[in-house]
Each structure stands twice: as structure tokens, then as C-alpha cells.
Amino acid sequence: MEITRTDVKLEDTWAYGAGILHGGWLLEQLAGAALERTAQPHPLVVSAHYLAVPRIGVATLVVEPLREGRSVSSLRARFEQEGKPKVEAIVSTGTLPPGGAPALVRDAAPPVLPPVEECLENQGMPGFRNGITEQLEVRLDPATAGFLSGTPTGSAEVRGYIRSRDGREPDPLLLLTIADALPPVTFEMGVEGWAPTIELTVMLRALPAPGWLRCVQRARLVQGGWLDEECEIWDSAGHLVAQARQLAAYKVPA
Amino acid sequence: MTTLDIDPTWCVGTKAHGGYLLSSIVGPALDEAHPHPMAVSAHYLSSPDAGSAELEIERVRTGRRVASSRLRLAQNGKPCVEVLLTAGKYDADAEPYWTTGEAPVLPPVEDCLRAEARRRDGVTVGFLNHVDMRMDPETVGYATGSPHGKAMNQAWLRRDDGGDPTLLDLLIFADSLPPVTFDLGLIGWVPTVELTVLVRGLPAPGWCRAVQRARLLQDGWLDEECEVWDSAGRLVVQARQLAGYRLD
Numbered sequence: 001m002e003i004t005r006t007d008v009k010l011e012d013t014w015a016y017g018a019g020i021l022h023g024g025w026l027l028e029q030l031a032g033a034a035l036e037r038t039a040q041p042h043p044l045v046v047s048a049h050y051l052a053v054p055r056i057g058v059a060t061l062v063v064e065p066l067r068e069g070r071s072v073s074s075l076r077a078r079f080e081q082e083g084k085p086k087v088e089a090i091v092s093t094g095t096l097p098p099g100g101a102p103a104l105v106r107d108a109a110p111p112v113l114p115p116v117e118e119c120l121e122n123q124g125m126p127g128f129r130n131g132i133t134e135q136l137e138v139r140l141d142p143a144t145a146g147f148l149s150g151t152p153t154g155s156a157e158v159r160g161y162i163r164s165r166d167g168r169e170p171d172p173l174l175l176l177t178i179a180d181a182l183p184p185v186t187f188e189m190g191v192e193g194w195a196p197t198i199e200l201t202v203m204l205r206a207l208p209a210p211g212w213l214r215c216v217q218r219a220r221l222v223q224g225g226w227l228d229e230e231c232e233i234w235d236s237a238g239h240l241v242a243q244a245r246q247l248a249a250y251k252v253p254a
Numbered sequence: 255m256t257t258l259d260i261d262p263t264w265c266v267g268t269k270a271h272g273g274y275l276l277s278s279i280v281g282p283a284l285d286e287a288h289p290h291p292m293a294v295s296a297h298y299l300s301s302p303d304a305g306s307a308e309l310e311i312e313r314v315r316t317g318r319r320v321a322s323s324r325l326r327l328a329q330n331g332k333p334c335v336e337v338l339l340t341a342g343k344y345d346a347d348a349e350p351y352w353t354t355g356e357a358p359v360l361p362p363v364e365d366c367l368r369a370e371a372r373r374r375d376g377v378t379v380g381f382l383n384h385v386d387m388r389m390d391p392e393t394v395g396y397a398t399g400s401p402h403g404k405a406m407n408q409a410w411l412r413r414d415d416g417g418d419p420t421l422l423d424l425l426i427f428a429d430s431l432p433p434v435t436f437d438l439g440l441i442g443w444v445p446t447v448e449l450t451v452l453v454r455g456l457p458a459p460g461w462c463r464a465v466q467r468a469r470l471l472q473d474g475w476l477d478e479e480c481e482v483w484d485s486a487g488r489l490v491v492q493a494r495q496l497a498g499y500r501l502d
Contacts (some may be wrong), residue, residue, distance in 0.1 A: 010307045044475070045448040045496045049322050051315040066333045067299045071498075072447055075338065076298050076324075085314045085344050088324060090297045092447055092496075096472035104471035104501075105405045115332060116418060156352055189352060198320065198340055199293035201450040203496045205470055220355055221342030221454055222490050224348025226292070228452055228492055240470055243477055244422075245494060247452050249291045249319075252351070 001065040004037065010079075012056045013104055014177075019056045023087075023197045024180030026054070028173050029061070030077040034121035035173075037065050038073040042172045047201040049092050053056040054079050054086040067103050071095075090214040096172060098204040099239030104186040110234035113141050119160055120145045122183060127167045137163050144188055152190040158182050159216040170208035170235060179231050179244035182217045186227065186250050189219075193225070193251040200246040211236030225252050255310050256282065258327060262304035264381050269301040271381040272446050273429030277422045279325050279332070279337055283311045288321040288341040288409035290421055292299070295450045296337045302329040319343075346456050350488075357483035358408045358465035360390050366410055367391055385430055386414045393437060401439040407431050408465040419484070425451055427482050428493035431466040433500045434478055442500050444476075449495040460485030474498055 013023040031043045064076040074092045078085050078086035104170040113119065119139035124130030132138070146153040162178050163170075170178075179202045184195035219227050227250055231240040264274040280291050310326040326436035334441035362368065371379050376395075393407035411418065411427045419427070428451045433444035466480040476499055484493035 007474060047297065047338060048447060049293065049295065049340050051317075051322050065329070066336060069299075074333075076301050076336065088297060088314060088322070088338055090338060090448075092297050101473045103473075104499075105468055105476075106470055106472075107405060108469045156354065193349075198457065199295060199338070199450070200451070201295055201448070201494070203448070203494075205472065205475070205477075218354075219352065220492065221350060223350045224345050226454070227352075228454070236402040241460070243469070243494075245450065245452070245492070 003062060003064045005082050006061045007058050008061050009061050010054055010056055012131065014135060015056060015199050017128050018128055020053050022180065022201060023050055024177040025216070026079065026087050027200065028176040030087065031176055032173050033061050033063050033095060034075040034077045034091040036084060037063050037075060038068060038093050039224070040073045040095065041098040042093060042206055043091055043176065044072065044094040045092045045201065045203045046176060049086065049088050049199050050197050054081055055103065083240055096204055096207050098211055099208065099237050099241060108240055110214050110238050113159060113161065113214055117210060120148055124150065126172050132181055135165055137165050138181060147187040152188045154190060155188050156185045156219040156222065157216065158188050162211045162215055163212050168208050169210040170213055172204050172207065175204060175208060175233055175242045176202055178213060178233060179242055180246065181229060182215055185217055185219045185229055186249065189254055191250055193249045195248040198247045198249060200244065202242055204242050204243040206239050207235040208235040208239050208241040225249055255308055258307045258309040260302055260304045262380070265304050266379050266381065267377050267476070268303055270304065271297060272449065273426040274381055275327065275335055275424040276429065276449065278333060279309060279327050279423060281338055282309065282337055282423050283323045283325055284341055286376055288343060289451065290344045291341050291425065291453050292320065293340045293452055294337060294425065296335055297448045298335055298446045299333045302327065302334040307334065321460060344456055345361040346421060348455060352482045353489065357487045358463050360408055360410060362411055363388050363410050363461060367394055381430065384414050385426060386412050387430055396436040396439060396441070401437050403438060405434045405437055405471065406465065406467040407434060407437050408463065419457045419462055419477055421453055421456070424453055424457060424482060424491050427462055427464055428480050428491050431464055431480060433497065434466055435476065436467045440499060440501065443502055444497045444499050447496045447498065451491060455488060455490050457484040457490045458486035458488065473500060474500065
């Protein structure tokens with residue numbers, strides 16, 4: 001099937017600091033472009049490997065349909081600049097059920113959070129621009145947000161509410177952005193520095209209801225410069241709508 | 255483009271085992287500077303038969319710490335498995351800085367039940383000739399018509415030749431336990447749509463322990479999480495797949 005190459009402008013709207021584009025937002029763009037090349041309506045599972053941070057400016061979005069199936073269709077998608085791949089993804093698409101569809105097993109419960117108004121807004125650090133928190137309202141459970149006031153609790157879990165500031169209600173593509181929108185658990189562990197994503201896979205499980213999303217992010221093993229971060233997203237109706245996991249790097253404290 | 259000869263002795267019925275395929279695809283993409291697969295994401299498009307298949311390996315970035323590759327297995331021109339691999343080099347002496355969870359608790363190996371390659375319905379589960387898998391008896395009730403109903407199972411795993419586990423073996427182990435749907439009494443085929451394996455460290459010699467669970471089985475789709483722990487009680491694999499199931 002035909003490979004399409006489209007030049008797109010990467011704006012700095014979703015960038016941190018000096019132009020580091022947000023990984024979740026990049027994934028949403030790749031999956032959105034893939035969806036345009038298939039008859040399936042939703043992303044089911046999206047895997048991305050982050051090779052290098054794309055620059056702000058023009059990038060080529062490459063989409064390669066691989067297989068169009070009855071229930072699942074798969075595609076490759078990537079961003080290139082100067083002919084070099086920056087983010088590579090494989091996108092499998094299909095039809096998501098509504099939240100609360102008949103289930104055989106539901107072995108999970110949404111995170112218990114204080115009311116939204118008691119949660120702390122993640123406004124980023126002074127003097128450091130954060131495009132994510134400019135675009136998304138991220139309200140953290142005070143119990144896991146010690147780092148905001150310089151006193152991390154040492155927990156490897158961060159949880160909170162997230163919604164779009166522009167009034168966009170949750171949809172499967174927005175969930176891809178949100179799957180990487182909580183601050184790294186390393187902040188709350190007291191490990192300094194950025195935790196760049198190496199690989200991120202997001203499984204979408206149901207269509208999200210309107211309203212605030214509840215997200216919880218945890219690490220299981222932080223070892224030798226590498227950590228896993230699992231992020232679950234629950235909608236306002238209390239349904240699990242996305243399960244994400246990433247492998248990220250961190251700087252081993254001296 | 256290289257040729258991968260899919261070994262019929264690894265097949266389940268006529269179809270190649272998913273973990274065996276992943277291991278066979280990833281192996282040739284590793285090099286001396288990046289010998290350890292760290293993150294492997296695979297989307298399974300169609301299931302190849304035993305015999306010749308085409309393996310395409312394209313290195314897309316070689317960095318200081320990690321190298322990434324785009325891998326593709328096709329048969330007769332039809333895409334079968336699409337993979338992204340990031341590989342690097344793990345420090346054998348790395349100690350956990352922070353960890354949660356513990357290795358699964360299993361009865362002793364000799365009290366567990368070896369999963370047989372010859373199934374009672376006559377289908378050969380070939381990979382079980384290569385992988386010595388000893389299931390926790392409590393989680394194999396499905397075989398005698400009384401599944402324990404928790405959507406989980408666990409087992410001891412090692413190479414059938416008794417050799418110590420390699421990182422490529424871990425990719426096989428990550429997809430070796432029976433589907434958790436069996437534990438619910440659903441015996442149908444559970445095709446993997448996507449499988450991501452995070453290899454977290456180098457495994458110690460000896461038996462590995464694996465535990466597999468699902469959180470949500472809804473509308474024909476389930477997630478299966480498989481953790482593999484080595485004989486030293488270290489978490490060495492975190493794998494998760496999205497798979498399909500049917501009620502009939």
C-alpha cells in the first residue's frame with residue numbers, strides 16, 4: 001500500500017523549555033495521521049520509540065498502511081527531519097467500545113483522589129516554560145505532589161486529574177497525549193533531571209466520557225538509569241479508558 | 255532482506271509461536287555495542303506458517319547509549335509481524351534504586367505440572383518442546399474442567415536443554431504462559447494484536463518464574479501482563495499485550 005509523505009509544521013505550543021516537544025502530543029499526531037489512512041475509526045494500541053527530539057519547524061510525517069483488516073488495521077507512522085527518523089510508531093486501529101460495555105473481568109478500580117478543588121495545579125517550574133501545563137489543566141493529589149513545594153515524598157506514584165484547557169472533551173486521540181502528561185514519578189522520588197521516554201505503548205480500552213480524567217502513574221523498577229512508568233487513565237464515569245507504559249531513562253544519582 | 259526459516263518444531267498447530275517469532279526477529283538486529291534488547295514493541299498482523307519468511311532489518315538510529323531498529327517479518331510478501339526495537343547494554347551489576355512488588359510465590363518446581371506439547375485435542379504446542387514450563391497446579395484447573403477463575407496463571411520456566419536463560423529466551427518466556435482466558439474456562443484462541451516486552455536486566459542462571467494477569471476483559475479485547483523474575487528474585491521482564499478473545 002502506498003506510503004504518503006506530508007510536510008507539517010511542528011509549532012512550539014506543546015513544547016517544554018527550549019523547544020522539547022511533548023512525546024504524548026507527538027504520538028497523538030502520528031496516530032491521527034494514521035487514522036486518516038484506514039477505514040477503522042479509533043486507535044486500539046499505539047507503540048512509539050523516541051529516537052531523537054524533533055526540532056520546532058517543518059517535519060515530514062510518513063504514513064505506511066500495512067494491513068487493512070475487518071476488525072483491526074495496522075499502519076506505520078513516523079516523523080522525519082532532514083531525512084532522519086525522529087519518532088517511530090506502529091498504530092493498530094479498530095473500534096472501541098463505549099465505557100461500561102459488557103466485561104468478563106474488571107480487576108481494577110479508579111484511583112481515589114481528593115476533590116478537584118483540593119488538588120494542586122501543576123504550573124511547572126518558574127522560569128521554565130511548560131507547554132503541557134499551558135494546554136492541559138493538571139491537578140495533582142497533594143499526597144503525591146510534594147515535589148511542587150520542593151519536598152518530594154519519595155513515592156513512586158503520581159496521580160491527579162487532567163483535562164484540556166480549551167474545552168475539548170476527551171476522545172481516544174487526546175488520551176494518547178494525556179498518557180504522558182503527568183510529571184515523571186522520578187520528581188516525586190527526589191531524582192533530579194529529565195526522564196526522557198525511550199518507548200511508550202498506549203492501549204485504548206473504551207471511549208472516554210466527557211469531563212475530568214483521573215490518571216495514576218507508577219514505577220515498578222528503577223534501576224541502572226532506566227525506569228518503567230505505567231499510566232492508567234480513568235474517565236469521569238469511573239471506566240478504565242487507557243493503559244500506557246513507557247520505558248524512560250533517568251540520571252543515576254551520584 | 256534476509257531469510258528467516260521458521261522452525262516447524264516451534265509451531266502451535268501450523269502457526270509459529272509469537273514469542274519465538276519475536277526472539278528470531280530481534281536476534282539478528284543486535285550488535286556488539288547494543289547486545290541487549292531493552293524495549294521491543296510488536297504488532298502481529300498475520301500468523302506465518304513454518305518455512306521461509308522474509309526478515310527486513312533497518313537501523314533507524316545509532317546513539318551513544320541505545321540503537322533503534324525497524325523490523326518486519328513477511329511471508330510471501332504479506333506482512334506478518336511489525337516490530338520496533340530499542341537495544342543497548344545493561345550493566346550486569348546494576349542494583350535496583352527503587353522497586354515495588356515481589357517475585358511470584360510458587361510451589362516447588364517438582365510440585366508443579368509440566369505443560370505438555372501434545373494437547374489432548376491432538377494439537378501440538380511445539381514451543382513446549384523447547385521451553386520447560388512447570389505450571390502452578392492451582393492455575394491449571396482448566397485442563398481438568400475446573401478453572402480457578404481469577405484470570406491469572408503462573409509457572410516456572412527454563413530452556414528445555416537445561417541451559418541458562420539468555421535475553422532472547424526472555425522474549426520467548428514473555429509469551430509462553432497460556433492465555434489467562436483459559437483460567438476463566440474460555441478455551442478458544444487468543445490472538446495477540448500487540449505485545450511490548452521491556453527487558454529490565456540480565457537474568458541470573460536457573461529457573462525463571464513468570465506470572466500473568468489481566469485487568470480488563472471487555473468487548474472482545476483483553477490486556478495480559480506478564481512479569482518474569484529470575485532465580486535471584488529480580489524482575490527481568492515486564493511484558494504486556496493486547497489480545498482478542500471470543501465467548502463462544
